[in-house]
Amino acid sequence: MTLILGFDDYLLPAQQLAKSLSVAFKQVKLHQFPDGETKVTLPTTLPKHIIICRTLNNPNAKMTELIITAAAARNQGVKHITLVAPYLCYMRQDIAFNPGEAVSQKIIGNLLAAYFDSVITIDPHLHRINNLNEAIPITQACALHATGAMSKFLQQHFSQPVLIGPDEESEQWVKAIAQPHQWPYVIATKARFGDKNVAVSLNIKDKNKAVSLSNRDVIIVDDIASTGKTLEQAVKQIQQQAPMSISIIVTHAFFVDNALTRLKDMGVTNIWSSDSVLHSTNAFSIIDTLARQLKKINITD
Structure with missing residues (x-):
C-alpha cells in the first residue's frame, strides 16, 4: 500500500494526485508555537512506502517541516519515501558567483538525498547541469516538464x-x-545586470527565416515568473511589431512586487500558469504529468 501525505498549503493538488493514483491521502498537521517553531504531527500508522507532496515556494520554513516529516516517518518504520515537489527550491545557485557565496544547490540537494529515496519535480531552475541527480545525488531524481500540459x-x-x-x-x-504543431517560434537573448535589471533583445527569426509578429497572437513561454522584469522587456520588444495579442504562459508563477499588474497595464491579454505554485493565474494542471511518472517508475506498487 502507498499513502500520500500532504500539507494544508498545497492540499487540493496533493489530494488530486492521490485520486489520480487511486491511493489513500492523509494530511500532515502543523502547529506553530509562539517562538516560531513548528510541531509536526503525522498519521499514527504509515505504510512502508509514502509519497510526500508539497511544493516548495517560500521554502525556508517548509524545508524544516519537510525534513522533520521525513525523519519522523522513518522513525515509524517507513522504508521508501518519495518527495513530489512541483516547485523545487534552491536550484539556481549552482556555483559561487562571488567569493564566499554558498552553493545552495549542492547543499540542499545533499540534504534532500539524505532523507528521500526518490524526488520528482517540474521544470527546476537548472542552469549548468543536465540531470537532476547531479544536484540531488540519488538514482531516482526526476525533473519533468510542463510542456505537454502547456x-x-x-x-x-x-x-x-x-x-x-x-x-x-x-x-x-x-x-x-x-514543434508538434509546427508553430513558429523565436528565442530572444537576455543580459542580466541584477535581480530586477535585465535587457532583452528580440531577433525575429525562426530557423534563419524572418517571422512577422504583425497581427499575430504571440505567446511568451518561460519556466518561472519571479519579478517579471524579463517578461516586461520581452513585451516591450514584441509590442514594436504590432501583434494582435500578447499572452504569457509559465510553469511557476510568483509575480512579486506587483509584476502581474504591471504586465496587464502594458496590454498583456492573458497570463497563465500551472498549479505547481498556487497563484491567481493558475490555468492548467501538472498533476497528471506527475501521476504518469509515478506510475511509470512503479512508485505506487
Whole structure:
C-alpha cells in the first residue's frame, strides 16, 4: 500500500494526485508555537512506502517541516519515501558567483538525498547541469516538464500563434511546445545586470527565416515568473511589431512586487500558469504529468 501525505498549503493538488493514483491521502498537521517553531504531527500508522507532496515556494520554513516529516516517518518504520515537489527550491545557485557565496544547490540537494529515496519535480531552475541527480545525488531524481500540459492548453485557445522564448534557457520549453504543431517560434537573448535589471533583445527569426509578429497572437513561454522584469522587456520588444495579442504562459508563477499588474497595464491579454505554485493565474494542471511518472517508475506498487 502507498499513502500520500500532504500539507494544508498545497492540499487540493496533493489530494488530486492521490485520486489520480487511486491511493489513500492523509494530511500532515502543523502547529506553530509562539517562538516560531513548528510541531509536526503525522498519521499514527504509515505504510512502508509514502509519497510526500508539497511544493516548495517560500521554502525556508517548509524545508524544516519537510525534513522533520521525513525523519519522523522513518522513525515509524517507513522504508521508501518519495518527495513530489512541483516547485523545487534552491536550484539556481549552482556555483559561487562571488567569493564566499554558498552553493545552495549542492547543499540542499545533499540534504534532500539524505532523507528521500526518490524526488520528482517540474521544470527546476537548472542552469549548468543536465540531470537532476547531479544536484540531488540519488538514482531516482526526476525533473519533468510542463510542456505537454502547456501545449494541450494552448492548442485549445490558438490555431497558429507565434511562440517567444525570452532567453536562451527557454528554448527547450518553447521548442517542445511549438514543434508538434509546427508553430513558429523565436528565442530572444537576455543580459542580466541584477535581480530586477535585465535587457532583452528580440531577433525575429525562426530557423534563419524572418517571422512577422504583425497581427499575430504571440505567446511568451518561460519556466518561472519571479519579478517579471524579463517578461516586461520581452513585451516591450514584441509590442514594436504590432501583434494582435500578447499572452504569457509559465510553469511557476510568483509575480512579486506587483509584476502581474504591471504586465496587464502594458496590454498583456492573458497570463497563465500551472498549479505547481498556487497563484491567481493558475490555468492548467501538472498533476497528471506527475501521476504518469509515478506510475511509470512503479512508485505506487
